Amino acid sequence: MGQAGRKQPVSEGTQLQHESAMKKHWFPVLAGIILLAIVGVFGYKYMTEEKIEVLKPIADFTLDNSAGTTYTFNESAGKVRLVEFMFTKCPDICPATTYNMAKLQDQLKEKGLFGDKVEFISISFDPDNDTPEVLQEYAAKFKADQSGWKFLRGDAQAVEKVTKDFGLMVMKQPDGSYAHTARMFLVDGDGNMRRAYGMAADMDMEIMMKEMEQLAD
Structure with missing residues (x-):
């Protein structure tokens, strides 16, 4: 070749x-x-991800916590806050809601969000019964980690101002119990209400968890 x-x-x-x-x-x-x-x-x-619209700004407020010291809402600015209104003698909706919140607390802990980025706030509107000691017992009953879960109380006038700002209706009944709007609220780090959720059996835990994570991101 x-x-x-x-x-x-x-x-x-x-x-x-x-x-x-x-x-x-x-x-x-x-x-x-x-x-x-x-x-x-x-x-x-x-x-x-569905956009979570701003519903309204929440005004700063100061109440007493279960340790007997004062708590100002703006102390937790920058954190996502899940706010529950309750009274410890409630026979059904309130304890069922707090029980579900305890489950959410554990899930948020697993993701490293609880306390640092997401805080829970339970506000009593029964100042006559819900003393700091009673709130401490209630928190312990549900294994609430109070480093990231605040239990608050105040006189009737102070609490009424907060409930009105959130748009919650509370009426004391003749037997000493309370009728109230079955709503809890999601507030972002800037102090804006972003969601109003149902309580107890009406809590969609999966959606609530997703939206808390979304706002904390």
């Missing part, structure tokens, strides 16, 4: 140049694919 028909050997230098050119060609392509994947993940998250 003549020289014209022979396959010329590729020099090592030529091969390295070829490989280098291939790398230069594929690197931007690979980088583009990775970038698109990242954008796709965050874009999907943005598209699938």
Whole structure:
């Protein structure tokens, strides 16, 4: 066979140049694919997360906590807050709600959010019965971690001001019990009410957990 028909050997230098050119060609392509994947993940998250609208700003308030010291709402600014209104003698809705909150507390702890990014607040509107000692017993009953869960009380006038700001109706009954709107509230780190949830059996735990995480992100 003549020289014209022979396959010329590729020099090592030529091969390295070829490989280098291939790398230069594929690197931007690979980088583009990775970038698109990242954008796709965050874009999907943005598209699938429902926007949580601001309902109204909540005014700052000061009440007493179960330790007997004062608590100001703005102390927890920057944190997502789940706010429950209750009274410890409530026979049904309040304890069922607090029980569910204790479950949410445990889930938030597993994710490292409880206390640091999400705080629970339970406010009693029964100042005659719900003394600091009674609130401490109630908290212990539900294994509430009070480093991130505040149990508050105040005189009737102070608590009424807070319930009205949240849009909650509370009426004392002749037998000493209370009729009240069965709602609890999600407040963001800027002090804006973002959700009004049902209580007890009407709590959608999965949605509440998702929305607390979303606002804490």
